[in-house]
Every structure is written in C-alpha cells, then in structure tokens.
Amino acid sequence: MTLQDKIWLITLIGxxxxxxxxxxxxxxAGKSAPEPQQxxxxxxxxxxxxxxxxxxxxxxxxYATLARFPLPDQHAGALAPQLVKAVGHQWYWELGPTRLKAxxxxxFEVTSADVNHGFAVYDAGNRLVAQTxxxxxxxNRLVHTFAPGKYRVLCLEYCGVVHHGMITEFxxxxxxxxxxx
Numbered sequence: 001m002t003l004q005d006k007i008w009l010i011t012l013i014g015x016x017x018x019x020x021x022x023x024x025x026x027x028x029a030g031k032s033a034p035e036p037q038q039x040x041x042x043x044x045x046x047x048x049x050x051x052x053x054x055x056x057x058x059x060x061x062x063y064a065t066l067a068r069f070p071l072p073d074q075h076a077g078a079l080a081p082q083l084v085k086a087v088g089h090q091w092y093w094e095l096g097p098t099r100l101k102a103x104x105x106x107x108f109e110v111t112s113a114d115v116n117h118g119f120a121v122y123d124a125g126n127r128l129v130a131q132t133x134x135x136x137x138x139x140n141r142l143v144h145t146f147a148p149g150k151y152r153v154l155c156l157e158y159c160g161v162v163h164h165g166m167i168t169e170f171x172x173x174x175x176x177x178x179x180x181x
Contacts, residue, residue: 003064079143080105084170086153088117088134091162093153098170100146108142110134117166118156124149131156146172 001009034042082101086108087094094113100106110119110132117134119142129151132142155166 078107079141080107082106084108086110086119086134088112088114088119088155088159088166090114090160091155091166093119093155093166093168095153095168095170098168100170100172102146102148102172102174105143105145108132108144109139110142111139112136115159116157117159120154120156122152122154124151133157148172148174 081104084100084106085094085096088111108119112134114136116136118131119134119140120131121129121144123129129146130142130144132140134140150169150171153168153170155163159166
C-alpha cells in the first residue's frame with residue numbers, strides 16, 4: 001500500500017467518524033437534557049480523549065514523515081567509497097579531491113573555518129542536487145551518488161560581502177570501460 005493510499009484510507013476513516021458523530025447528535029436531539037454536572041463531566045472526559053487522540057495523531061504523523069529522513073549517521077566511519085573534504089572559508093571553498101567516479105557514492109565531510117556557510121551542489125542545469133550546512137567546529141556528512149558531469153558548489157547562507165563569489169567546481173567522470181564504476 002502506497003503512502004497516498006494510506007492517507008486516502010485515513011481520510012475516509014476520518015470522514016466516517018465525522019458522519020457518525022452527526023448521526024449521534026441527531027439521534028440525541030429528541031432526548032431530555034441531562035443534569036448540568038453530567039454534561040460537565042462528559043465534557044471533561046471528551047476533552048481528555050480528544051487531547052490524547054491529537055497527541056497520538058501528532059506522533060503518528062511525525063513518525064510517518066520523518067522515519068525515512070535521509071540523514072547519514074554523523075558519527076559512523078566512512079559511509080562511502082569516495083571521500084571529499086569540504087571546508088568553507090570567507091569567501092571560498094577548499095574542496096578535494098575534485099575529480100570523482102560516476103555511479104559510486106561520494107561522502108562529503110563539510111565544515112567551516114570561520115562562520116556558517118550553506119554547502120550546495122548544483123548540476124550543469126543549475127538544479128540543486130544536494131545540500132548541507134558548513135558550521136565551525138562541527139562536521140556534517142553528505143552522501144550522494146552522481147552521474148557524469150561538472151558540478152558547482154555554492155554557498156547558500158549569507159556569510160559576508162563576497163558571499164556571491166563562493167563558487168568552486170568538481171567533475172564526475174565515467175570509468176575507463178565507458179560505463180559507470
């Protein structure tokens with residue numbers, strides 16, 4: 001069952017609950033009114049159950065949307081066969097190596113020597129491929145598998161007067177057999 005099908009099912013169940021509530025209210029309309037204390041006790045109980053249902057729904061939505069969040073383990077050993085160290089400086093990137101194999105996962109170890117920078121990789125069509133933060137005193141890991149081509153790294157976070165000049169490039173090449181390695 002796809003995520004869209006699950007959401008559709010949840011929506012139908014919610015609509016059915018709303019319809020049943022309306023039917024219950026209509027059925028109760030002809031009966032005599034209960035004592036005020038009973039009404040207040042029922043209201044408190046209903047409020048408690050609705051709060052618990054809202055908390056459960058929030059936890060369920062959070063789990064469903066963040067469970068597969070694509071963040072690599074920041075404290076593990078090498079996560080990919082190719083490793084690129086990227087250090088942001090005001091106002092350039094120190095990046096190496098700059099020639100990588102296509103089809104093989106690349107791990108970028110991204111940090112900063114001075115202020116926060118946004119490490120963003122763009123393809124030849126100026127489409128954002130991957131991004132992470134470069135922060136002083138902390139190393140973020142970004143793992144991606146590239147197709148052959150030239151890629152540019154730009155800073156996405158304003159870091160000073162020459163922020164617009166923080167551009168470097170790297171190249172991803174196919175292996176010697178003509179295919180991807």
